[in-house]
Amino acid sequence: MPDASNPSPIAPTVTSRLWTAGASGGVASAVLLAVAALHPHHAPVLLGGVAAVVFATWMVSRPRVRVAALPAAPASDAPSAAAAPDPGLLDAAFEALTDAVLVVSGGEPDDIAGRRVVLANRAARDLLRIQRDGAILVSVLRDPLVLEAVDEALFGGLERTVDWTGVRDRHWQAHARPLACGGDRPLAILILRDDTDVRRMELMRVDFLANASHELRTPLASLSGFIETLKGHAKDDPKARDRFLDIMSAQADRMGRLVADLLSLSRIELNEHIPPSGRVDLARAVTDVVDALSVLTQEKEIDVVVGGADAAPIRGDRDEIVQVIQNLIDNAVKYSPRGGRVEIEVMAGLSGDEAVAARMGASARLPLLTPERDASTRHAVFIVRDHGPGMEREHLPRLTERFYRVEGQKSGGDRPGTGLGLAIVKHIVNRHRGGLAVESAPGQGTVFTAFFPLAEDRRASGPEAPTL
Numbered sequence: 122m123p124d125a126s127n128p129s130p131i132a133p134t135v136t137s138r139l140w141t142a143g144a145s146g147g148v149a150s151a152v153l154l155a156v157a158a159l160h161p162h163h164a165p166v167l168l169g170g171v172a173a174v175v176f177a178t179w180m181v182s183r184p185r186v187r188v189a190a191l192p193a194a195p196a197s198d199a200p201s202a203a204a205a206p207d208p209g210l211l212d213a214a215f216e217a218l219t220d221a222v223l224v225v226s227g228g229e230p231d232d233i234a235g236r237r238v239v240l241a242n243r244a245a246r247d248l249l250r251i252q253r254d255g256a257i258l259v260s261v262l263r264d265p266l267v268l269e270a271v272d273e274a275l276f277g278g279l280e281r282t283v284d285w286t287g288v289r290d291r292h293w294q295a296h297a298r299p300l301a302c303g304g305d306r307p308l309a310i311l312i313l314r315d316d317t318d319v320r321r322m323e324l325m326r327v328d329f330l331a332n333a334s335h336e337l338r339t340p341l342a343s344l345s346g347f348i349e350t351l352k353g354h355a356k357d358d359p360k361a362r363d364r365f366l367d368i369m370s371a372q373a374d375r376m377g378r379l380v381a382d383l384l385s386l387s388r389i390e391l392n393e394h395i396p397p398s399g400r401v402d403l404a405r406a407v408t409d410v411v412d413a414l415s416v417l418t419q420e421k422e423i424d425v426v427v428g429g430a431d432a433a434p435i436r437g438d439r440d441e442i443v444q445v446i447q448n449l450i451d452n453a454v455k456y457s458p459r460g461g462r463v464e465i466e467v468m469a470g471l472s473g474d475e476a477v478a479a480r481m482g483a484s485a486r487l488p489l490l491t492p493e494r495d496a497s498t499r500h501a502v503f504i505v506r507d508h509g510p511g512m513e514r515e516h517l518p519r520l521t522e523r524f525y526r527v528e529g530q531k532s533g534g535d536r537p538g539t540g541l542g543l544a545i546v547k548h549i550v551n552r553h554r555g556g557l558a559v560e561s562a563p564g565q566g567t568v569f570t571a572f573f574p575l576a577e578d579r580r581a582s583g584p585e586a587p588t589l
């Protein structure tokens with residue numbers, strides 16, 4: 122229906138609607154009056170009809186929506202307001218810029234003290250500690266590369282961007298550009314943009330690629346070495362051949378594990394900001410993983426003891442939760458001596474403080490990931506304890522770094538780790554808004570604790586969906 126406040130281009134205008142209704146009503150009334158004049162004995166009925174037509178016409182054409190009239194801007198004001206914003210607004214916008222921005226005027230090209238700061242926004246004043254307008258540029262910024270870029274903008278009309286490792290251990294990009302303002306002194310604008318975080322990310326990416334290729338290169342080089350040996354002097358030695366083929370197979374497995382871990386890490390990182398929507402029983406997932414690892418644990422004669430809650434529902438992605446449990450139990454088994462003991466416990470309904478409480482005696486304890494605190498949140502907690510070699514305190518903060526391994530740590534088997542397991546654990550726990558903590562001491566073993574917010578009881582939030 123056409124609405125006066127939001128007129129549709131195809132809706133009839135109000136005047137045309139009134140005209141149409143009025144004209145139709147008028148014609149109908151005239152016809153009825155003419156018939157009444159010709160047949161006076163029907164006049165009362167026909168006059169009633171005329172009254173009905175007049176009433177209907179009024180109903181149709183009466184104004185239906187009352188629209189509050191907005192004061193119309195004077196036609197002459199509109200274009201000038203758009204073309205010339207309030208000068209105070211420009212100043213405020215300049216002040217509010219997060220990049221440091223300076224306008225520099227140049228004197229004589231060979232007079233270094235002639236470069237003056239004629240304008241500087243708040244970010245620039247704070248960064249360079251500029252006290253007043255007209256400060257000498259070289260007294261607030263001494264970097265020769267940046268000064269040269271400003272000179273080129275002032276006297277050469279050139280635009281330049283240079284790096285500046287100026288203050289506060291941060292990294293900046295300095296961008297100088299000539300400003301054409303028509304005065305007698307040349308002007309240039311200098312913009313200093315903090316790109317420390319971008320650089321750090323870039324360095325991390327380069328580091329990661331270097332580490333990943335180094336990790337892959339080692340088993341690859343060993344494979345090529347053995348292939349050469351098998352083609353050469355070991356060709357006719359069946360015993361040596363079998364031994365080498367076993368080693369080659371282990372190296373190929375290692376490469377496979379590395380690639381699988383790298384892929385799963387990148388997949389998890391991609392989804393990290395999207396909270397999972399499924400529902401998983403942590404206790405059930407632990408039992409499943411323990412069953413799946415039983416071959417491995419029996420092979421190493423590890424006694425695995427599982428205890429605690431029978432059910433601990435959390436909101437989560439089942440595959441990812443299984444991966445967390447598997448990586449942590451796998452480490453406990455891997456770093457336990459043959460015939461050792463691994464204790465696993467699941468608890469439900471713990472507060473944040475209870476979840477990270479100390480579980481070993483005199484050991485170093487460190488949160489590796491702390492979720493946002495909410496006193497009312499209850500948690501499902503998964504704890505795995507081994508009695509392996511343990512670790513010195515200094516290693517604990519670095520455990521979730523990619524490819525970090527404790528030097529000299531023996532995994533007690535032919536399955537050396539990739540150094541990615543705990544990095545994967547941390548990213549998954551983070552996606553699930555959970556927390557992770559470690560306790561360890563040399564010679565006393567290690568405890569890892571992962572905890573997740575308990576899933577709210579569905580019965581509390583509404584009626585259960587009908588089961589089909």
Ligand code: ADP
Pocket residue numbers: 448452453456507509510511512520525526527528530537538539540541542543544567
């Ligand atoms: P890896 O695949 O090498 O085990 P992780 O990321 O899972 O990689 O672990 C990183 C390092 O932390 C391991 O190389 C090992 O040195 C140390 N570590 C992890 N878990 C334990 C544990 N339960 N006991 C002793 N050291 C451990």
